[in-house]
Amino acid sequence: xxxxxxxxxxxxxxxxxxxxxxxxxxxxxxxxxxxxxxxxxxxxxxxxxxxxxxxxxxxxxxxxxxxxxxxxxxxxxxxxxxxxxxxxxxxxxxxxxxxxxxxxxxxxxxxxxxxxxxxxxxxxxxxxxxxxxxxxxxxxxxxxxxxxxxxxxxxxxxxxxxxxxxxxxxxxxxxxxxxxxxxxxxxxxxxxxxxxxxxxx
Ligand code: GRF
Numbered sequence: 001x002x003x004x005x006x007x008x009x010x011x012x013x014x015x016x017x018x019x020x021x022x023x024x025x026x027x028x029x030x031x032x033x034x035x036x037x038x039x040x041x042x043x044x045x046x047x048x049x050x051x052x053x054x055x056x057x058x059x060x061x062x063x064x065x066x067x068x069x070x071x072x073x074x075x076x077x078x079x080x081x082x083x084x085x086x087x088x089x090x091x092x093x094x095x096x097x098x099x100x101x102x103x104x105x106x107x108x109x110x111x112x113x114x115x116x117x118x119x120x121x122x123x124x125x126x127x128x129x130x131x132x133x134x135x136x137x138x139x140x141x142x143x144x145x146x147x148x149x150x151x152x153x154x155x156x157x158x159x160x161x162x163x164x165x166x167x168x169x170x171x172x173x174x175x176x177x178x179x180x181x182x183x184x185x186x187x188x189x190x191x192x193x194x195x196x197x198x199x200x201x
Pocket of ligand 1: 007008009010011012013014085086087106107108169172
Protein backbone atom coordinates (compact mmCIF):
# COMPACT_ATOMS: atom_id res chain seq x y z
CA UNK A 1 0.00 0.00 0.00
CA UNK A 2 1.26 3.47 -0.90
CA UNK A 3 0.44 5.83 1.96
CA UNK A 4 0.18 9.63 1.82
CA UNK A 5 0.07 11.63 5.06
CA UNK A 6 -1.66 15.02 5.09
CA UNK A 7 -0.54 17.54 7.70
CA UNK A 8 -0.97 21.21 8.57
CA UNK A 9 1.46 21.66 11.45
CA UNK A 10 4.04 19.96 13.65
CA UNK A 11 3.38 16.53 12.23
CA UNK A 12 4.06 14.62 15.46
CA UNK A 13 1.52 11.97 14.43
CA UNK A 14 3.12 11.79 10.98
CA UNK A 15 6.52 11.31 12.63
CA UNK A 16 5.29 8.35 14.68
CA UNK A 17 3.80 6.74 11.57
CA UNK A 18 7.10 7.19 9.70
CA UNK A 19 8.96 5.65 12.67
CA UNK A 20 6.56 2.70 12.84
CA UNK A 21 6.88 2.12 9.09
CA UNK A 22 10.69 2.20 9.40
CA UNK A 23 10.43 -0.41 12.17
CA UNK A 24 8.46 -2.66 9.81
CA UNK A 25 5.22 -2.27 11.74
CA UNK A 26 3.19 -0.83 8.85
CA UNK A 27 2.58 -3.06 5.79
CA UNK A 28 3.02 -0.29 3.26
CA UNK A 29 5.31 2.50 2.17
CA UNK A 30 4.94 6.23 2.75
CA UNK A 31 5.13 7.89 -0.67
CA UNK A 32 4.18 11.47 0.21
CA UNK A 33 3.77 13.97 3.02
CA UNK A 34 1.52 16.83 1.90
CA UNK A 35 0.82 20.02 3.80
CA UNK A 36 -1.62 22.83 3.12
CA UNK A 37 0.76 25.15 4.99
CA UNK A 38 4.22 25.81 3.57
CA UNK A 39 5.67 26.49 7.02
CA UNK A 40 4.46 23.22 8.56
CA UNK A 41 7.16 21.79 10.84
CA UNK A 42 6.27 18.28 9.71
CA UNK A 43 7.65 19.02 6.23
CA UNK A 44 11.18 19.26 7.62
CA UNK A 45 10.73 15.97 9.53
CA UNK A 46 9.51 14.26 6.36
CA UNK A 47 12.47 15.60 4.35
CA UNK A 48 14.89 14.38 7.03
CA UNK A 49 13.27 10.97 6.69
CA UNK A 50 13.79 11.11 2.93
CA UNK A 51 10.08 11.17 2.16
CA UNK A 52 8.82 13.23 -0.80
CA UNK A 53 6.87 16.29 0.30
CA UNK A 54 4.39 18.63 -1.33
CA UNK A 55 2.72 21.86 -0.33
CA UNK A 56 -0.71 22.65 -1.71
CA UNK A 57 -1.66 25.98 -0.21
CA UNK A 58 -5.30 26.30 0.79
CA UNK A 59 -5.09 30.03 1.50
CA UNK A 60 -6.74 32.15 -1.17
CA UNK A 61 -8.11 29.15 -3.06
CA UNK A 62 -11.62 27.84 -3.44
CA UNK A 63 -12.14 24.48 -1.81
CA UNK A 64 -12.55 22.90 -5.25
CA UNK A 65 -9.23 24.36 -6.49
CA UNK A 66 -7.43 23.34 -3.32
CA UNK A 67 -8.76 19.78 -3.43
CA UNK A 68 -7.93 19.46 -7.14
CA UNK A 69 -4.33 20.29 -6.23
CA UNK A 70 -4.33 17.75 -3.42
CA UNK A 71 -5.84 15.03 -5.63
CA UNK A 72 -3.27 15.70 -8.36
CA UNK A 73 -0.39 15.45 -5.89
CA UNK A 74 -1.80 12.20 -4.47
CA UNK A 75 -2.18 10.70 -7.94
CA UNK A 76 1.31 11.80 -9.01
CA UNK A 77 2.72 10.11 -5.92
CA UNK A 78 0.69 6.97 -6.67
CA UNK A 79 -0.94 7.06 -3.25
CA UNK A 80 -3.75 4.61 -2.58
CA UNK A 81 -4.29 5.29 1.12
CA UNK A 82 -4.46 8.63 2.98
CA UNK A 83 -3.81 9.44 6.65
CA UNK A 84 -4.99 12.83 7.89
CA UNK A 85 -2.67 13.73 10.76
CA UNK A 86 -3.20 17.14 12.26
CA UNK A 87 -4.71 18.19 8.95
CA UNK A 88 -6.85 21.20 9.69
CA UNK A 89 -9.05 21.40 6.59
CA UNK A 90 -12.55 19.99 6.18
CA UNK A 91 -12.66 18.00 2.94
CA UNK A 92 -15.68 18.06 0.62
CA UNK A 93 -18.07 15.18 0.29
CA UNK A 94 -16.83 14.50 -3.26
CA UNK A 95 -13.23 14.18 -2.10
CA UNK A 96 -14.12 12.04 0.92
CA UNK A 97 -16.36 9.72 -1.10
CA UNK A 98 -13.58 9.27 -3.68
CA UNK A 99 -11.31 8.02 -0.84
CA UNK A 100 -14.03 6.08 0.95
CA UNK A 101 -12.51 3.21 2.91
CA UNK A 102 -8.98 4.45 2.17
CA UNK A 103 -8.68 7.55 4.36
CA UNK A 104 -8.16 7.76 8.13
CA UNK A 105 -8.22 10.66 10.56
CA UNK A 106 -7.21 11.04 14.17
CA UNK A 107 -9.39 13.11 16.47
CA UNK A 108 -8.23 14.01 19.99
CA UNK A 109 -11.36 12.89 21.84
CA UNK A 110 -13.33 9.70 22.46
CA UNK A 111 -15.83 10.07 19.61
CA UNK A 112 -18.74 10.45 19.44
CA UNK A 113 -18.02 12.68 22.44
CA UNK A 114 -16.58 16.13 21.76
CA UNK A 115 -16.60 16.44 17.99
CA UNK A 116 -15.20 19.51 16.25
CA UNK A 117 -12.61 21.88 17.67
CA UNK A 118 -11.48 22.85 21.19
CA UNK A 119 -12.05 19.28 22.29
CA UNK A 120 -9.92 19.55 25.46
CA UNK A 121 -11.85 22.60 26.60
CA UNK A 122 -15.05 20.61 26.01
CA UNK A 123 -13.73 17.68 28.09
CA UNK A 124 -12.63 19.93 30.97
CA UNK A 125 -15.91 21.82 30.84
CA UNK A 126 -17.84 18.53 30.98
CA UNK A 127 -15.73 17.36 33.95
CA UNK A 128 -15.28 13.89 32.46
CA UNK A 129 -12.86 11.56 34.22
CA UNK A 130 -11.39 10.13 31.03
CA UNK A 131 -10.71 11.40 27.54
CA UNK A 132 -8.47 10.23 24.72
CA UNK A 133 -8.30 9.93 20.96
CA UNK A 134 -9.99 8.14 18.10
CA UNK A 135 -8.78 6.90 14.71
CA UNK A 136 -11.68 6.60 12.31
CA UNK A 137 -12.36 6.24 8.60
CA UNK A 138 -13.24 9.59 7.07
CA UNK A 139 -16.81 9.88 5.79
CA UNK A 140 -18.83 12.95 4.79
CA UNK A 141 -20.08 13.19 8.39
CA UNK A 142 -17.46 15.31 10.20
CA UNK A 143 -15.74 13.26 12.94
CA UNK A 144 -18.37 10.61 12.35
CA UNK A 145 -16.86 7.73 10.38
CA UNK A 146 -16.42 4.08 11.47
CA UNK A 147 -14.04 3.85 14.43
CA UNK A 148 -10.86 1.78 13.96
CA UNK A 149 -9.50 2.25 17.48
CA UNK A 150 -9.40 4.45 20.54
CA UNK A 151 -7.00 5.18 23.39
CA UNK A 152 -8.12 6.37 26.82
CA UNK A 153 -6.28 8.60 29.27
CA UNK A 154 -7.32 10.05 32.65
CA UNK A 155 -8.49 13.65 32.97
CA UNK A 156 -7.28 15.30 36.16
CA UNK A 157 -9.09 18.02 38.08
CA UNK A 158 -6.14 20.38 37.69
CA UNK A 159 -5.84 19.79 33.94
CA UNK A 160 -5.69 22.69 31.54
CA UNK A 161 -6.37 22.22 27.83
CA UNK A 162 -2.60 22.11 27.30
CA UNK A 163 -1.86 19.49 29.96
CA UNK A 164 -4.72 17.35 28.69
CA UNK A 165 -3.67 17.82 25.06
CA UNK A 166 -0.15 16.67 25.91
CA UNK A 167 -1.46 13.53 27.65
CA UNK A 168 -3.81 12.77 24.74
CA UNK A 169 -1.05 13.30 22.19
CA UNK A 170 1.04 10.58 23.86
CA UNK A 171 -1.93 8.29 23.32
CA UNK A 172 -2.30 9.45 19.70
CA UNK A 173 1.30 8.49 19.01
CA UNK A 174 0.59 4.96 20.25
CA UNK A 175 -2.80 4.59 18.61
CA UNK A 176 -2.33 5.89 15.07
CA UNK A 177 0.42 3.51 13.89
CA UNK A 178 -1.38 0.51 15.43
CA UNK A 179 -4.72 1.51 13.91
CA UNK A 180 -3.13 2.10 10.49
CA UNK A 181 -1.35 -1.27 10.62
CA UNK A 182 -4.64 -2.98 11.36
CA UNK A 183 -6.43 -1.20 8.49
CA UNK A 184 -3.71 -2.34 6.10
CA UNK A 185 -4.08 -5.96 7.18
CA UNK A 186 -1.01 -5.96 9.41
CA UNK A 187 -0.60 -7.37 12.89
CA UNK A 188 -0.92 -4.26 15.11
CA UNK A 189 1.54 -4.03 17.99
CA UNK A 190 2.30 -1.27 20.44
CA UNK A 191 4.31 -0.72 23.60
CA UNK A 192 1.76 -0.88 26.40
CA UNK A 193 2.15 2.23 28.52
CA UNK A 194 0.73 2.69 32.03
CA UNK A 195 -2.18 5.10 32.06
CA UNK A 196 -3.09 4.57 28.41
CA UNK A 197 -5.75 1.97 27.56
CA UNK A 198 -5.67 1.24 23.83
CA UNK A 199 -8.39 -0.73 22.06
CA UNK A 200 -8.73 -1.61 18.36
CA UNK A 201 -12.12 -2.61 16.93
C1 GRF B 1 -3.19 16.60 17.28
O1 GRF B 1 -3.61 16.89 18.58
C2 GRF B 1 -4.25 15.83 16.55
O2 GRF B 1 -5.15 15.18 17.41
C3 GRF B 1 -4.99 16.87 15.79
O3 GRF B 1 -4.00 17.80 15.40
C4 GRF B 1 -3.06 17.90 16.49
C5 GRF B 1 -1.68 18.13 15.98
O4 GRF B 1 -1.22 16.95 15.40
N1 GRF B 1 -5.68 16.29 14.69
P1 GRF B 1 0.30 16.79 14.83
O5 GRF B 1 1.27 17.04 15.99
O6 GRF B 1 0.48 17.85 13.76
O7 GRF B 1 0.35 15.38 14.34
